[in-house]
Amino acid sequence: MKGGELMGSIDYSRFWTVPERPVPTWQEEVFQYDFGGANPGPDVMPIEELAEAARAVIHEEKEIIARYPPTYGPVRTREIILHKMAAHRGMTWPTITEVLTTNGSAQGITLCLETLTNPGDTIITDRFFYQGAVRAFIARELRIVTIDRDEDGMRMDLLEQKLDELKSEGVTPKFIYTIPSPQNPDGSIMPPDRRAKMLALAQEYDTLILEDDCYVDQMLDVDEMPPAIASLDGAQERVIYIATFSKILSPGVRVAWVAGDERLIERMAAYKQDVGNDYLSGLIVAKFMEDHMDARISHLNDRMRHKRNTMIAALGENFGPLVSMTVPKAGMFVWAEFPQGTDMQALEPITQERGVRYLGGHQFSPTGEGSQRARLNYSFPTPQEIQDGIGLLANVMREEGSLPD
């Protein structure tokens, strides 16, 4: 017999210091047609190479693997991160103490919020952006000021106007949050002149830039990304740079990082609530990336280009003019827009029942607008799943009266 049954149930309400929140349990559910995530799928996992990296690095690092993890992350992991930022992003300034590994990029964002913002502080963002950041900014009770976009991303004229307006109110935003390379969810790539302008505005108005670079490796029709904002002259003190290995390996391996001025990184490191991230997986990732990073990125993008093309074709076949979208040159998503009145938010649970998962556009907006949009990921499912799943999505939407027959 359980104690609770004997004693009667305790009322815990006097204990709670934080409001009830839903647990994101969807992560345990497996959908047959999963267009919701943001990661390479099981069909492109480098199982042999990863298993060999794990086996090898445990032997190589046997003298240190018995220890507590360094707060900043394993030195070997930070070294491959420095190499990646220099080789891929033109960032030559971070030193080993200007990089902090984090448990996914989500922990990096949270650490920035905890060390840099109080509830009520103002930050500037895109109108639609990464749903995890939307949730984190709302949970922190920030004042989220959004700036409209065009096909090249956030409009700098509107940003300048808004910064000016805020200044006249006596408000200095804590930071501008941006995902320029390419944007999540819309896939646009911010051109170099806008990057320079954003940095100049951050300097002029004395604010910081939080540059989320999680999708930079997914280059499908571009040979090279514009350099990171963090790599521009004068950026070192102004830009906090966040990136991850999740998108080229797996988000189950939670090795991400934040780079920034030593003072910023030190403050964040001191407020990591968990002593340190996993040493073992940090070392496995380091070993894997030392041996396979560029080949892995190139292989993934070849496969992903095919998956993207499959999805674009399937959307065209099944929705025709009822869907509008830009074919993404980079990243993992189609940011689809359905006819006015379509409620992709209401449809989410219905399609999930049928095995199709996507993320409704409302999740990417701090005000919850965007219900006629959906973010559709093509990197996780197989090409066959993309074809079948998009077909099923269209059928369910027709059955539900969301699309004309």
Next chain:
Amino acid sequence: MKGGELMGSIDYSRFWTVPERPVPTWQEEVFQYDFGGANPGPDVMPIEELAEAARAVIHEEKEIIARYPPTYGPVRTREIILHKMAAHRGMTWPTITEVLTTNGSAQGITLCLETLTNPGDTIITDRFFYQGAVRAFIARELRIVTIDRDEDGMRMDLLEQKLDELKSEGVTPKFIYTIPSPQNPDGSIMPPDRRAKMLALAQEYDTLILEDDCYVDQMLDVDEMPPAIASLDGAQERVIYIATFSKILSPGVRVAWVAGDERLIERMAAYKQDVGNDYLSGLIVAKFMEDHMDARISHLNDRMRHKRNTMIAALGENFGPLVSMTVPKAGMFVWAEFPQGTDMQALEPITQERGVRYLGGHQFSPTGEGSQRARLNYSFPTPQEIQDGIGLLANVMREEGSLPD
């Protein structure tokens, strides 16, 4: 040229929302004679078995390893945790949704504090206890009420008296924090009658118990630990149970957990700041523990018994009557007391310079008392390092005038 040099350095002071705190960088330092940690050392790491577990589980779980980690932790990891709690601790009530994996037990403690306490709340603890919990409770600005101990742990008569006193002030403590099996740092094992009494008091005074069971596997001269408080009748709703695999594998592999009433666990899961803990290392630990847990514990304790005996002998040889201690029957530490006036806090940096690390007793007290004490770990160093390091410690203390020549 760095931007910072050109532009002049930004004053970040207007950004900070949390006070400056030291980063625990000691974790990156390697000491020749390390008596500071709380983990098995490199000499007893099961490198072959761990490497094989990693290789094998990556193949076995290739269909799910590409996914985001479940918020509660991998199902396979939680299953071996349920098995361990039932087999070793007599805990039959936790189900798969009453267990949450955490990034080390430190994250479990932090999640309890964040969901259950506000600054200023009262909690009850031992006079000396786990230094990480001391730091976390102080950082949360709790009112920490300590209860004196005897050789069997916290005194229940004093606990009852204090609860009564607090009640008359209108104060209900949020929880009683206890490490009964055995205590850290003093190694005492709380007898069954005190466990039952503590639970009865928690019920009577309507508070919770936070039972930290991180050292339960280190049984040197005992065949069986008393059952966990969490296993007693009526405990299910009253006790939050924290434990870890760090002490039988490595703290670099950060797989720990918290078990409790489903409502408590759900609240904590929703406030994990990092989506989920590392999936890969969670699975590697599950595989390793499925195949090796009991053999590993038994092998470790055989080696550790020898290391403990070596340390007790070395302390006797080098300090004689100038050190007093109880020979621990369980756990990883000697809780040594030096003559009155010895300042082990002041000596810490001096001995570290000479390659000897221990933790001064003050770190285990919320008021910073206990400077004439030190916690000396014997599980991490080799027997030779124990002999040499304790000799060196005595020499340094004599040189510094802390001990008579």
